[in-house]
Amino acid sequence: STLMQSNLAPIPELYVSYDSAQKLKVEAAELTSLDLTPRQICDLELLMNGGFNPLKGFLSEEDYNGVVENMRLADGTLWPMPITLDVSEDFAAKIEDGQDIALRDQEGVILATMTVTDKWEPNKANEAEKVFGADDLAHPAVNYLHNQAGKIYLGGPVTGIQQPVHYDFRARRDTPNELRAYFRKLGWRKVVAFQTRNPLHRAHQELTFRAAKEAQANLLIHPVVGMTKPGDVDHFTRVRCYEAVLDKYPSATTSMSLLNLAMRMAGPREAVWHGIIRKNHGCTHMIVGRDHAGPGKNSAGEDFYGPYDAQDLFREHQAEIGIEMVDFKHMVYVQERAQYEPFDEIEDRENVTILNISGTELRRRLAEGLEIPEWFSFPEVVSELRKTKPPRSKQGFTVFFTGLSGSGKSTIANALMVKLMEMGGRPVTLLDGDIVRKNLSSELGFSKEHRDLNIRRIGYVASEITKNGGIAICAPIAPYTATRRAVREDIEQFGAFLEIHVATSLEECERRDRKGLYKLAREGKIKEFTGISDPYEEPKTPELRVETENVDVDNCAHQVILKLESMGLIAG
Ligand code: PPS
DSSP: OOOOOOSSOOOOOBBOOHHHHHHHHHHTTEEEEEOOOOOHHHHHHHHHTTTTTTOOOEOOOHHHHHHHHHHHHHSBOOOOOOEEEEOOOHHHHHHOOOEEEEOOOOOEEEEEEOOOOEEOOOOHHHHIIIIIIIIIITSSSHHHHHHHHHHHEEEEEEEOOOOOOOOOSSGBBHHHHHHHHHHHHHTOOOOOOOOOOOOOOOHHHHHHHHHHHHOOOOOEEEEEOHHHHTTOHHHHHHHHHHHHHTTTTTTTTTTEEOOOOOOOOOOHHHHHHHHHHHHHOSSSSSEEEETTTTTOOOTTBBSSOTTTHHHHHHOOOHHHHTTTTEEOEEEEGGGTTTTTEGGGGGGGGGOEEEEEOHHHHHHHHHTTTTOOOOTTHHHHHHHHHHHHHHOOSSSEEEEEOOOOOTSSSHHHHHHHHHHHHHHOOSOOEEEHHHHHHTTTTOOSSSSHHHHHHHHHHHHHHOOOOTTTEEEEEEEOOOOOOHHHHHHHHHHTSSSSSEEEOOOOHHHHHHHOTTSSSHHHHHTTSSSSSSSTTTTOOOOOSSSSOOOTTTTTTTHHOOOHHHHHHHTSSSSO
């Protein structure tokens, strides 16, 4: 291994001096301004503070083409990831070549100005193929590219006015130059970076410590807190976990700093990008694991990249990046010796018990409140994870009844609410069709547009209730499949969603005609009446379908209770 030592001189930033910034800020208020997306703010922060050195702004068209096609800027410098400023066609139409624009955060604070030198419509399918390996929406960055990013890219140099503001973990965030100064101060000549987007368990602690020992270096835990893979443990929880693990290293060997990077999950190219970023932060080594920055399965159920593609591409470029790869050891727990060992180095594999808990198994144990052994993780980490992910029987959830007017939704929903309140433990809110139309949607009628708006509002309130550990019971007609699916997606980020079809037939609803509305609808006195003069799309695969003809209300509500028990949502 080459003996890399860091040159810890400051690297260039894009900020102007404090005095100039005050002046520029006033002038910039007059410019056409762009409100950046969360991902663009992450990119801008690393552009300005030198994390993306040598970039001086968002990529020009020529640089973009070079990066996409062969991982190089127009001047030949290695750069694997398109850092582009995507905007809408409408916004792009307002901008002329050479124009300065102001870049603002989501509250409207001006962070930077940019001189627009390039404006073009990228070939997104080609970008997806070349950068992410496939034009497949199962890849989170490809999905972002096609479904969230604007159609037009703007390129040009950036002038930094101020850093994006963070209110959380301020003391744990460092710019590249702050970390360089810190390493200088401590006399750290060699530093191994560990990139991560997951909580650390004992195996990670062992492998990072081992990597640092092998490289005779200090260790920097360098977790990403900008944007990671959708569905990851939130960074607030992760940072509390990292803080607990930090205490487990010998003091003075290891430090931690948070990196406000927006990951792309681009596997091999992402690994190279991570290397350049760590080099900029003053590190000399970086740990690259199996399937580094992997995006999960593609739409055919296969991996996007080979498990060691990232290591191969990194190794090919490490001299040029100026950082040395430390490959990840697959650490396993050997029960007989009560310690972690690299799997490759165990010679008596046949005679010892090797223990491991996969990510999927860990999530299952958390969801069901089962034991997580001390050999696997630290009690402090497990307790943080349990607070964020309580067992399903303590999480919030939503029961969403759908069915025709007069099908019995409200009656069953009321019975269910009372039964759940009798059991206790979680607060229950009933969002009945009529209650909602009175309190949340009083201005809405029954057009498709208004019904959708009504259902999305119900979904929003139910998702907030679910997020905060309560039970939301909804009982609107909700006639459209796509809208019900959208509500399901809103809620499933936070807890379970049960769709219950109250399958009373139109004939029966009309025969009962509890409110006399069907009669009026038949006479044409009520327009757009569901089932008569407006559609109702029956759910194809609801969690439960209840028949109400010849079944009493109590029994219908009881069926829902049994379903909740079988899903582990209420303790049996
Ligand atoms: S929707 O489609 O989900 O937004 O409808 P919802 O909010 O559940 O409101 C349905 C209740 O409004 C009364 N009502 C009508 N229903 C359907 N179509 C038309 N045109 C209509 N006009 C008024 C009706 O009483 C519904 O109550 P329920 O409890 O479903 O019988």
